[in-house]
Amino acid sequence: MSAIANHSQLTIHEAHQLLKTRQISAVELARTCLARIREVEPELQALVTVTDELALSQAQKAEALIAAGDAQSPLSGIPVLIKDNMCTRGVRTTCSSRMLGDFVPPYDATVVEKLTSCHAVIVGKTNMDEFAMGSSTENSAFFPTRNPWDRSRVPGGSSGGSAVGVAAGEAIYALGSDTGGSIRQPAGFCSVTGLKPTYGRVSRYGLVAFASSLDQIGPLTQDVADCALVLNAIAGYDPRDSTSVPYPAPDYTQCLTDDLNGLRLGVPKEYFVEGMQPEVATVIRTAISRLEELGAGIDWEVSLPHTPYALAAYYIIAPSEASANLARYDGVKYGFSYLETNNMWQAMEKTRQRGFGPEVKRRIMLGTYALSAGYYDAWYLKAQKVRTLIRQEFDQAFEKYDALVTPTSPTVPFRIGEKVDDPLQMYLSDVCTLPINIAGLPAVSIPAGFADGLPVGMQIIGKPFSEETILKIAYAFQQATDWHKRKPAI
Ligand code: GLN
Numbered sequence: 001m002s003a004i005a006n007h008s009q010l011t012i013h014e015a016h017q018l019l020k021t022r023q024i025s026a027v028e029l030a031r032t033c034l035a036r037i038r039e040v041e042p043e044l045q046a047l048v049t050v051t052d053e054l055a056l057s058q059a060q061k062a063e064a065l066i067a068a069g070d071a072q073s074p075l076s077g078i079p080v081l082i083k084d085n086m087c088t089r090g091v092r093t094t095c096s097s098r099m100l101g102d103f104v105p106p107y108d109a110t111v112v113e114k115l116t117s118c119h120a121v122i123v124g125k126t127n128m129d130e131f132a133m134g135s136s137t138e139n140s141a142f143f144p145t146r147n148p149w150d151r152s153r154v155p156g157g158s159s160g161g162s163a164v165g166v167a168a169g170e171a172i173y174a175l176g177s178d179t180g181g182s183i184r185q186p187a188g189f190c191s192v193t194g195l196k197p198t199y200g201r202v203s204r205y206g207l208v209a210f211a212s213s214l215d216q217i218g219p220l221t222q223d224v225a226d227c228a229l230v231l232n233a234i235a236g237y238d239p240r241d242s243t244s245v246p247y248p249a250p251d252y253t254q255c256l257t258d259d260l261n262g263l264r265l266g267v268p269k270e271y272f273v274e275g276m277q278p279e280v281a282t283v284i285r286t287a288i289s290r291l292e293e294l295g296a297g298i299d300w301e302v303s304l305p306h307t308p309y310a311l312a313a314y315y316i317i318a319p320s321e322a323s324a325n326l327a328r329y330d331g332v333k334y335g336f337s338y339l340e341t342n343n344m345w346q347a348m349e350k351t352r353q354r355g356f357g358p359e360v361k362r363r364i365m366l367g368t369y370a371l372s373a374g375y376y377d378a379w380y381l382k383a384q385k386v387r388t389l390i391r392q393e394f395d396q397a398f399e400k401y402d403a404l405v406t407p408t409s410p411t412v413p414f415r416i417g418e419k420v421d422d423p424l425q426m427y428l429s430d431v432c433t434l435p436i437n438i439a440g441l442p443a444v445s446i447p448a449g450f451a452d453g454l455p456v457g458m459q460i461i462g463k464p465f466s467e468e469t470i471l472k473i474a475y476a477f478q479q480a481t482d483w484h485k486r487k488p489a490i
Contacts, residue, residue, distance in 0.1 A: 007024065007028075007029060007032040008029075008032050008033045008036040008079075008169035008170065008171070008172070009169040009222070009487055010172060011172070011221070011222045011223055011225065011226050012074060012075065012078050012172055012173055012221065012222075012225075012226040012229050012230070013074065013225050013226060013229065015029060015077075015078050015172055016074045016075075016076075016078065019066055019071075019076070019077050019078075020066065020071075022066075022067075025059075025063050025066075025077075026059040026060075026062040026063040026066060026076070026077030026078075026121065027056065027059045027060055027063050029059070029077060029078070029079060029121075030055045030056055030058075030059035030079055030121050030123065031056075033055075033079040033123050033169070033170060033171050033172070034050070034052055034055060034056075034123060036168070036169050036170055037050055037123065037124065037170045040148075040168050040169075040170065040490055041170070043146065043151060043490065044145060044146050044148060044151070044164050044168055044170075044490070045127065045143045045144070045145050045146060046081075046126055046127055046145050046155075046160070046161040046162075046164035046165045046168070046170060047081070047124040047125065047126055047127060047161060047165065047170070048084045048092075048094055048096060048124075048125050048126065048127050048140075048142060048161070049084070049091065049092055049094075049124055049125040050123065050124045051088075051091055051122055051123060051124055051125070052123075054091065054122055055079065055121050055122060055123045055124075058116075058119065058120070058121045058122060059077060059079075059121045061119060062076050062077035062119040062120075062121060063077060065119060071119060072118075073118035073119065073233065074229050075115065075118040075119070075120045075229065075230070075233055076118060076119040076120070077119060077121060078120060078121060078172050078173070079120075079121045079122075079123045079171040079172050080115060080120050080121065080122055080123065080171055080172065080173055080174060080175070081122075081123060081124050081125070081126050081161070081162055081165040081166070081170065081171040081173075081174040081175070082112060082122060082124075082125055082126065082162075082174070082175050083125070083126050083128055083159050083161065083162050083174070083175055083176050083177055084096055084125040084126055084127065084128055084161070085128060085131070085132055085177055085207060085208040085210075086109040086111060086112055086175060086177070086206060086207050086208075086217070087105035087107060087108060087109045087112065087206040087207075087208070088105065088108060088109070088112055088122065088125065089105060089106060089107050089108045089112075090104060090105075091104065091105075091122075091125065092104050092125070093105050093125065093208070094125075094141075094142075095128070095130065095131050095132070095208050096127055096128045096129065096130050096131075096139075096140035096141055096142055097130045097131055097141050097355065097356065097357065097360070098141045098336055098354065098355050098356075098357070099329050099335045099336045099355035099356055100208070100335050100336070101141070101336060102335075102336070103334060103335055105206070107206065108206060109203075109204075109205060109206025109207055109217075110203035110204075110205040110206055110238045110240060110241065111175060111202065111203065111206070111207075111217050111234045112206065113206075114233055114234050115175075115233060115234070118233050120233075123170070123171050124165070124170070124171070126159070126160075126161030126162045126164075126165055126174060126176075127140050127142065127143070127145045127160065127161035128140060128157065128158045128159060128160065128161055128162075128182075129157040129158035129160070129182075129359070130356070130357045130359060130360050131208065131210055131322070131326065131360050132158040132159075132177055132179055132182055132208075132210045132215075133158065133210065133322070133359050133360055133363055134157045134158050134359055134426065135156060135157045135158070135181070135182075135185060135426055135427075135429045135430055136154035136155075136156065136157045136160065136414070136416075136419065136420075136426065136429075137154060137155055137156070137157040137158065137160025137161060137186075138154060138157070138416065138417075138420055139157070139158075139357060139359045139360075141357050144416055145160045145161050145164050146164070146416070147164065147189060147190060147413050148164055148167050148168045148190065148488035148490045149167075149190070149191065149413070149453070149454055149455055149488045150413065150453075150454060152415055152416060153189075153413040153414060153415055153416060153454070154189070154413055154414060154415070154416055154418075155167075155186055155189055155190050155413065156185045156186030156187075156188065156189035156190065156409075156413065156429075157182060157185070157186055158177075158179075158182040158186075159174075159176030159177060159178070159182045159183050159186050159194075159220065160186045160189075160190075162174035162175065162176040162183075162186070162220045163176070163186035163187055163189065163190040163192055163194065163220055164186075164190055166190070166192045166220050166221065166222060167190040167191060167192050167487070167488055168488065168490055169487070172222070172226075173219060173220065173221045173222070173226055173230055174219070174220045174221075175217060175218070175219060175220070175230075175234075176194065176217070176218060176219075176220050177204075177207055177210075177215055177216065177217050177218075178194075178196040178215075178216050178217075178218060178433075178437065179210050179211050179214045179215050179216075179318060179437060180214065180314055180318060180430050180433060180434040180437050181408075181409075181430040181432075181433025181434060181436075181437070183195065183196050183218050183219075183220060183445075184196055184408050184433050184443060184444070184445035184457065184459060185408060185409050185429065185430060185433055185445070185457075186220075187220055187408070187445040187446075187457060188408035188409050188445045188447075188455065188456065188457020188458075188459075189409065189412075189413040189455060189457070190413075190455060191447040191450075191455035191457075191483065191484070191486065191488075192220055192221065192222060192447070192484075193219075193220070193221045193222065193223055193224055193226070193227050193444065193445070193446050193447070193474070193478075193484060194218065194219070194220045194221075194227075194444065194445045194457075195218045195219055195227050195231065195442070195443075195444045195445075195467070195470075195471075196216050196218045196436065196437070196442060196443050196444075197216055197217075197218050197231065197235065197442050197467055198216075198440060198441060198442040198464045198465050198466075198467065199213075199214075199216055199243070199437075199440035199441075199464075200243050200244055200245040200440070201216070201235050201244075201245065201249070201442070201465065201467070202216060202217045202218065202231075202234050202235055202236075202244070203217075203234075203236070203237075203238030203240065203241040203244045204216070204217060204241050204243070204244075205238055205240040205241040205244075209321075209325040210318070210321075210322055210325065211317065211318040211319075211320075211321035211322055211325070212243070212321050212325065213317065213321060214314075214317070214318060214321070214437040214438070216437075217234065218231075219231060219234070222484065223478055223484050224256065224444070224446065224471055224474045224475040224478050224484075225253070225256060225475065227252075227444065227471065227474075228252035228253045228255075228256060228471055228475075229252075229253065231249075231252045231467060231471075232249070232251060232252050232253065235249035235252075235467075236248070236249045245465075247465060250468060252467060252468060252471060254468075255468035255469070255471055255472045255475075256471065256472060256475040257472060257475070257476070258294065258475065258476040258479040258480070259294075259295060259476070260291060260294045260295040260296040260472075260473060260476050261295035261296075262295075262297075263295070263296045263297065263402045263403070263469075263473065264296070264297045264299070264400065264401045264402050265288075265291060265296050265297065265298050265299070265401060265402065265403050265404070265405050265473070266298075266299045266302035266397060266400065266401035266403075266404045266405070267288060267298060267299065267300045267301075267302055267404070267405055267406070268302045268303065268304045268307065268397070268404055268406060269301065269302065269303055270303065270304055270305070270307035270308060271307065271406035271407060271431075271432050272284075272406075272407070273410050273431055273432070275410065275428075276407070276410040276411070277410065277411045277412060277451065279412075279451035279452060279456075280407055280409070280410060280411060280412060280451050280456050281407065282451070283448055283449040283450070283451050283456040284405075284406070284407045284448060284456065284458055286449065287448040287449060287458045287477070287481075288300075288405050288458075290477060290480060290481065291405065291473065291476070291477060293480075294476050294477070294480055296473070298405075299400075299401065302397065302401070302404070304393050304394070304397060304435075305393070306386070306389050306390045306393050307390075307393075307435055309386050309389075309390070310386075310390055310431075310434050310435035310438050311427065311428070311430070311431055311434055312383070312386070313383040313384075313386040313387055313390070313438060314430075314434045314437070314438060315366070315427060316366075316370050316379050316380060316382075316383035317380070317383050317384070317387065317438075318363070318367075319363040319364070319366040319367035319370065320366075320367040320370045320371050320380050320383075321367070322360075322363045322364065322367050323363070323364045323365075323366075323367025323368045323371065324367070324371075326356075326360070326364055329351070329352065329355060329356070330348050330351065330352070331347055331348055331350075331351030331352075331355070332348075335355065336351060336354070336355040337351055338350035338351040338353075338354060338355075359423070362423065370383075387438050387439075390435055390438050390439055391438070391439040391440070394435075394439045394441060394461075394463075395463075398463040402462075402466075402469055403460050403461060403462050403466070403469055403470055403473055404460075404461040405458065405459070405460055405461075405473075406432050406458075406459045406461065407432055407456070407457070407458065407459065408432060408433065408445040408456075408457030408458060408459040409429055409430075409432060409433075409457065410428070410429070410431060410432065411429065412451050412452060412454035412455065412456060413454055413455070414429070432459060433459065436459075436461055440464060441461055441462060441463065441464060442461070442462045442464070442465070442466060442467045442470060443459050443460060443461040443462065443470065444459070444460050444470050444471065444474050445457040445458065445459050446458055446460070446474045446477060446478065446483075446484065447483035447484045447486075448477075448483060449483055450483075450486075458477075460473050460474055
């Protein structure tokens with residue numbers, strides 16, 4: 001039992017060493033994670049699908065390569081979980097929606113293809129808020145996922161299943177997607193490391209679209225070193241995604257040093273929002289002081305005055321794009337289809353009525369309204385102008401600072417059910433993460449401590465394509481602290 005917990009809570013770099021020196025085999029490692037999944041899933045429900053057979057066959061192949069000395073990637077033979085909005089060939093990809101409940105994609109997302117070519121071992125697909133709309137994983141059409149630190153609380157969302165899977169050792173790392181905070185907020189709530197790369201850094205080909213100008217895929221890992229290893233594998237240009245940028249991706253492990261001398265960090269006061277839990281603010285201020293001790297120069301009084309408008313702009317832009325993206329689910333092409341009528345319009349209507357859950361419908365209605373003739377200028381166009389102002393404000397800040405440091409969320413994980421009936425309260429849990437997607441920036445959330453025994457995440461935000469800088473800062477913090485090493489008792 002303890003052996004199981006120990007092996008599945010290895011980092012990628014530790015597991016890689018053990019595999020390389022033949023102290024464990026890839027098959028053993030996969031079996032350990034599958035056993036851990038069986039052990040904790042009844043309580044946590046982080047996974048929609050467990051891919052036992054796939055995992056064991058991939059592990060056998062990886063093992064053969066490792067034995068022959070042919071495994072080039074540090075991800076070879078390492079178990080991973082994939083959020084269930086990324087297409088996996090031959091494996092059900094549901095987006096935690098009835099609409100895609102039986103959808104088996106005939107192709108792999110680019111990120112999945114890249115991991116597979118590194119001989120990664122896919123052990124399962126993770127639960128999420130339906131179509132990635134939410135902050136608690138309670139909007140899944142299947143079941144809510146529970147936070148391993150306190151099972152009466154949410155794990156955050158929408159990549160809640162991926163964060164829980166890593167925190168509880170169901171796999172060694174996971175992929176998530178982030179439109180307004182969905183990697184960073186659950187990473188913060190579950191005390192793991194989560195990175196949202198710069199818009200365009202990682203291909204979204206094969207990611208089920210939510211809001212196309214905001215969506216990014218990124219890693220959830222046990223520590224920053226692992227985060228760099230996964231980013232190395234998934235970053236880069238992809239001709240199949242027109243928004244992916246043709247800049248070459250560096251080796252992200254090269255920036256991992258613990259010297260922060262000469263770096264200038266800004267702390268924007270607007271991120272310590274009204275209504276924030278004071279204990280969370282204290283943890284974050286203490287963590288920032290730690291960065292100062294490590295050599296970084298801190299400006300504690302930065303102001304980004306447009307920050308409060310990001311939430312409103314996001315909840316126009318994201319639903320507008322979602323309403324367009326989700327128009328494809330009409331019961332004709334693929335996915336759920338209502339068949340008990342001969343009337344085409346009725347079939348379409350009932351398909352959407354029954355296939356989508358309440359939050360998805362709310363977003364489609366909001367978006368359709370904001371884009372409709374007469375309202376477009378007042379809402380959508382206005383939101384886009386606000387977006388430009390927010391982006392410019394960040395550009396100016398980055399003339400003075402190498403990175404900005406903030407809380408990831410204003411609170412610790414809230415109770416299951418606490419916010420489900422109040423969408424505005426739910427939307428507020430992303431105030432600190434949304435502006436970053438609005439501006440297309442990279443940001444990482446790392447464990448910064450605990451408040452009342454519950455995890456608190458710290459967010460480090462960088463200028464576009466400066467993943468190396470934010471990873472370096474995060475790495476230095478993890479070298480000096482052990483918050484990321486604490487594991488939930490389950
Ligand atoms: N919670 C935000 C929303 O509901 C962000 C979700 C996400 O990043 N996918 O839209």
